[in-house]
Amino acid sequence: MTDPWANAAAAARVTVGADLHLELRGPRLRAGLMDALRDAVRTGRLAPGTRLPSSRSLAADLGIARNTVADAYAELVAEGWLTARQGSGTRVARRAAPRRLPVPAPAPAGGNQGRAPAPRTAARPPARPRRGPLHSLHPGTPDLGSFPRGEWLKAARRALTAAPHEAFGYGDPRGRPELRTVLADYLARARGVHAHPDRIVICSGFVHGLMLMAKVLRGRRVRGVAVESYGLDVHWSLLTDAGLRTSVLSLDEQGTRTDTLGTQGAVLITPAHQFPLGGALPPARRAAAVDWARRAGALILEDDYDGEFRYDRQPVGALQGLDPERVVYFGTASKSLTPGLRLAWMVLPEALVGEVAEAKGPIDWASGALDQLTLAEFISSGAYDRHVRSMRLRYRRRRDQLVAALAERAPHIRVSGIAAGLHAVLELPPGTERSVVQAAAWQGLALQGLDGFRHPGVERTRDGLVVGYGTPTDSAWAGALDALCRVLP
Incomplete structure (x- = not known):
């Protein structure tokens, strides 16, 4: 039978913070406080989930500065002993039960009384947190709460009203002509792309488009595709699964070394804003890539994933404008609007249009006609430009x-890759990347280390974080930013 008074006492302790008896040893107050708290958790005096006093209250009880307590709490959060959540205070982390020292059985008379005692074992923090992240700073996702629902609904109504009957049937595999026509004008105006509606193929995201191109390349007997040193493994895996070998281009302080391109039949690059490192490909290297493609009869696959979001200088135009017959341009609504739309596009050299359409199939099974019509109306009405301008200001x-x-x-953390896009790269001291990511996870902050974007064929030479600042909602952004600063070494 449970004791109601014990339950009430426990509930009160969780609500207002435990009344702690701590003995601080040594001349360094913060270190002494941290040792005392670790010991209280390790021995079970502070149970998992127990709410600690506020830094102000504990500082008053111990007669020390509040900043000393706050700093000790923050460091123990980073180590995984405590968790901190806005509105819930600081609590003991949900950890495995502490291992208690075994009580040795009395030795039998005449027995082996010289047996060594069992070794002392200290409880370890579990390898990962028990709860999911409260905040995510993963790169590559926009602020989903900012999707313009009202304007999109108006555009959908207008598009549905004006849609011809044949729009509700099986469509052209290239996509709806209304959207392809609007995109040709928009891409020429906003990204410097030389496009004609007949050369545009709509797809359900960049990965879908890359799948189609991989199939076409194999059909053209291409065997190798060059890729950048850092990127997304899903893209590299897709190419290798299609039977294409990937070779890695070297990297220096100016970015990807396009002057090292050789016998490959194609290259996949992000010239406007390298993902994830963030730099723009210099003009000389853009020209070198195009010259190589012309000489080798090869193709450049240009991933322009966030070209609309540039902050510190004029937009960097698409590489496709240098040679529309050698560059396959990929664009998407995933960053500017939302990945949930599953709408992207390819602007193709004339010679590839038929092959890509054939690879896609006889009908447009991948992208819904109504969403395509709505996006066409959204762009042509000016709502898309207004939304992009608004989000550009917010992300900046x-x-x-x-x-x-x-x-x-x-201040010791160097930040780079911030001239454009939705993420920044934070350089970390050597050997600290994994521990920082783990410490962040312990307090509910989802981070991705730079090493997760390194091609397997590239030697690890740097530690860092790829921090996406587009994902959190406005209400969560301040808390996520504060948590990030707390876990940095």
């Missing part, structure tokens, strides 16, 4: 807040 403000917070709280 978040980027500036990120840079300012790091300058104040972690």
